Amino acid sequence: HVKTLSLRDNNFTFLPECIKELQFLRSLDVSGCLHLQEIRGVPPNLKEFTARECISLSSSSLSMLSNQELHEAGQTMFCFPRGSIPEWFNHRSRGPSSSFWFRNEFPDNVLCLLLARVECLHLDVIPRLKMFINGKRHKITSRWGGSEVRKAKLNYTYLFDLKSAFELDDLSEVALEKEWNHVEITYAGLIETSLFKATGIHVLRQDDIRYDDPYGKRKLEHDLNS
Template sequence: MICPRGIKLTSLEYLSLRNCINLVILPEILLPMNKLKFVDLGGTSIKGLPLSMQNLEGLQILSLEGCKKLEIDGSFNFFQMLPQFFHNLTQLILRDSNLTILPGCIEKCHSLKHLDVSNCKRLQEIRGLPRNTTHFWAHRTLVEADSSTLNMLLRRAIVSSTICCYSLQGQRIPEWFDHSTKGNSMCLWFRNHFPSLTGCVVLRVCDDIKPPYHMKFNFFISINDTGICVSCFSWGKVDCVSKNGHIFVLNLQPHFHHPLDLAIERALSTKEWIRGDVLITMGSEEDRSLGVVEWIGVYVNRAFSSMEDVRFTYPYSPNDTHVEGT
C-alpha cells in the first residue's frame, strides 16, 4: 500500500486504514486536526504511532485491533503517550494484540470509558483501570478475575458506581459480593427504596451450544403475587464465553424502568418488605432456554442503599402477620 508521508486534512472526521496489512508506518499528522474523532488502524502492520499524533486533539475513538506488530510493551511508551496526547479519548480497542501488561499509568486516561483488551492471549497482568471506565472487556486473556489486583480494581469500580458492564475470565463470584447462589436465579427482599445493585454471573460453555449466545439479565419484583419486571438487560451475539469459565459484571441501576408502576410506588411507601428475583438466561439464538449459568451474585452499593433495607433471607418470623407487597 502506498500512503502519503503526511496528512493535513483538517476537515476529516473519520480515518479508517483497517486491514491495510502492508501499512507499517503511519503518515505524520502535519497540522492540528481537531475534527478527527475516530481512527481505525485495525489489522495493519504498524509498529508504532508517530509523535505527531498529538495533533489529533479531538480524537475520541482509537482502534488498534489485531495490530500484532505494534510495540505496545517494551521501549515504546504507548500508554504514557495516551493521557498526554489524547485528552478526549473515550474508547480504546486493543483487542487481539500482543499486549502482555496493562500498566497502572492508564489510570491517567480520565476520559476513557470503553476499554477492550479481549483476546490478548499474552496479557498476564492488569495493574490499573481508569476510574471512569464503564465498559471493560478482558476475556480470552491469561488474567483471572480473582487475581488480587484485578479483584481490587473491580471492587473499586463497583463501589464508585462507574461500572456498567465488565467481561472477564473467571470461575467464581468474588468473595466480597454480598450474596451468591448456584444456578441462574436468586431472590432478595428490600424496602423503602430500590436497592442499588451490581450483579455478577459465572458462565460456562456447554458442548452442545454453539456461538453466538444470547444473555438476558432480569430483575423481577412481586406485588400482590404478581411478578413485575423492573430491570432488563439483554446482550445478543455473545461469543466470548469459554469452557474455562467467564464472568459478566453488570450494574443493574441504569436498567431500572422509569417511571415506576403506581403499584410499586405504593408498595415502597408501606415500608413492607418486597421480594425481588434476579434471573439470568443464557443460550443460543435459536434456543434461549439452554442453561450455562453456573453462579449468580449480587453486591449492594452502600453509597446509595442501606443494608438495613436489604435481606437475602426471608425477613419475617413465622409469628409475624403481614401482607407482602401491599
C-alpha cells in the first residue's frame, strides 16, 4: 500500500480524481509543479501535503485543501500557496498571534493557520511558533525537519494540527492558575513582522473553550455594577 508519494518538479496540470482511491496515502508532495492547476480529489487519509511553488493552483483547488472535514479529522499538516482563512475557523487575527481560553483539560484538537510571505527560507514543513499558557512560555519541539533552501517569493498557507506538528511538554503538569486558562500561539520574533498576513485558531471541542477574555468581561460587569 502506498503511504508516501512525491511528485515534485513535474509538468502535469492536474491531479486526477482517481487519486482519492489511494486510501492508505498519508503524505503527498507536489512542490515545484509550476503548471499544476487542478486538484480533483484528496485521498481520504491524507495527513501531510506540501505544494511549494505551485503558483498555478486554482481557487477551487485551494478551497478543497482547506476542507473542514478533512482537517477536523486530525493530524493534518498542509502547506500551499496563497489561500485564506476558512470561514469555518473559530478565530481569525490580522496580527502574528492568535489565542483562546480553556478550562479543565487542554483540548486535544487545536488547528493552527498562518498566512505569510515566504521569500528565501529553509523550507520547514510547518512554521516555528511559540506557545504561552497564562503568560508563561510552554516548551514545544517540532516533530518535523526542513527541506532545501529555495527562493520563493510567494504567500503561503500553513494549516496544521498543533499536537501532530509539535511535541508538547506534559500538559497535565501545567499549573492551571485560574478557572479559565489563556493560550497564546505566536510567530512574533520568528518571522519578520512585515511578512505576516493573518493567523487563525480552530478548536474542535467547543465545551469549555472561549475566544474572548472571560475575565475582561467580568471586570466590565463589575465596573458597571459598582
